[in-house]
Amino acid sequence: MTAPDTFSEFVASRYPALVRTARLLVADAHAAEDLVQETLARCVPAWSRIEGNPEAYVRTVMVRQNISRWRRRRVGETTVAVVPDVAVRDGDVAEQDELRRALAALPARQRAVVVLRYVEDRPEREVADVLGCSLGTVKSQAHAGLAKLRTFLAEHEVDASPEPAASLFP
Template sequence: MDAVHDQGAESFREFVAGRSSALLKTAVLLSGGDRHAGEDLLQNALIKVAGKWNRVEDPEAYVRQVLYRQQIGRWRLKWPKREVSYGEVPDSAAGEGSASAADLRVVVREALGRLTGRQRAVLVLRYFEDLPEADVARLLGCSVGTVRSTTHRSLAKLRALVPELGPGAAGPSPSRDYAPVEVRP
């Protein structure tokens, strides 16, 4: 039995060493850009997973699910919510209308921190984790319609907070004018 335990402990250590960086990025995003809160979130998730390690079939998926569920629990416990308020709308990150990639990441991270926990989780799961709406709904315990409406409202709020993300920010938007195509038999 000790050999099985030692083998499981070693595979857990290897998993943590190999995947903790990627998992930390997700945890920080779920925590609204707060690195310390993200580290705490990840550490607590790994502690929970360590006790069940030998029964886990897909370790990364399981750890991510524990992360999401823990963060949901944090939102429900936090009342009243701590929000950062600003006296004035921040200036553009680059000052010339377009931000460098690094500046834009900082501005987006700050803007994510100003969203509600649910809004932030939906955006992280949909766009950072690239999960389909049905999977996001299952993870968050809500309907697909709720995921869609929350995504829409969250993106609108994020675009209001970070105008660089609005239409045309990444170049011209694709044209909706399509030339007719002749189809021959």
């Protein structure tokens, strides 16, 4: 993929993918859109200085912004979870809902690692760079996150095989 010439071109071409990743990180459609908007707003001033792959930079900012949101919420901010009406293209709605609930049940760092590593199919090194941690941390968080997902999905009798997961997130 060639790098977009302008910020507007980047947003036009990558916005749906960014929202999909954010949706998996925060487990709420409205909060995901807010996260992407906050991330893009933070990237605008630095856009002319970004070298190489701008998407990696934006995803790094998004993950770090999500961690900051999580820390603020932990201090005293509360949210109300409302199940949004979402159009589903492929896959079983119940499976999709269970997998999203399972992801939402993971701690923030494990969820970020699982989403970036397995849903976004990013290499371990890139995930470590995005999260600002070591390769070993990515591996241990992925292992712990997958173990919790398997347990959650087994308790709820959902197929935990890795191949349909990508199709569950249009």
